[in-house]
Amino acid sequence: MTPQQAMEMVQDALLQVAPEADLQAVPPDADFRDLLELDSLDFLAYVEILSEAGGRRIEEDDYPKVTTMAGATAFIIADRG
Incomplete structure (x- = not known):
């Protein structure tokens, strides 16, 4: 998987x-939860969708890794490595 494909999955x-x-207005290293006004249920829905798309369950310990565009993209790529 390319970084572009991983970023598209996150988006x-x-x-x-x-x-x-x-x-496009979200900086790659910014925590998008506040910027996009995601509440905890929205964030959990995002994690579930990303888990299904990536084919791997995202554990609660990994949540901090998927709160930025850059972090989530790197997480997906590392998982595929």
Whole structure:
């Protein structure tokens, strides 16, 4: 999987829980939970969608790794490595 494909997977998951989000305005290393005004249920839905798309359960200990675009992309790529 390329970094671009992983980033698209992250963006698709975010857009499913926050369809009006302007993802281009989110810096790669910014915690998008506050920027996109995701509550805890939205974030859990995002994690579930990303888990299903990536084919691997994301454990609660890994949540901090998937709260930024760059972090989530790196997490997906590392999992595929």
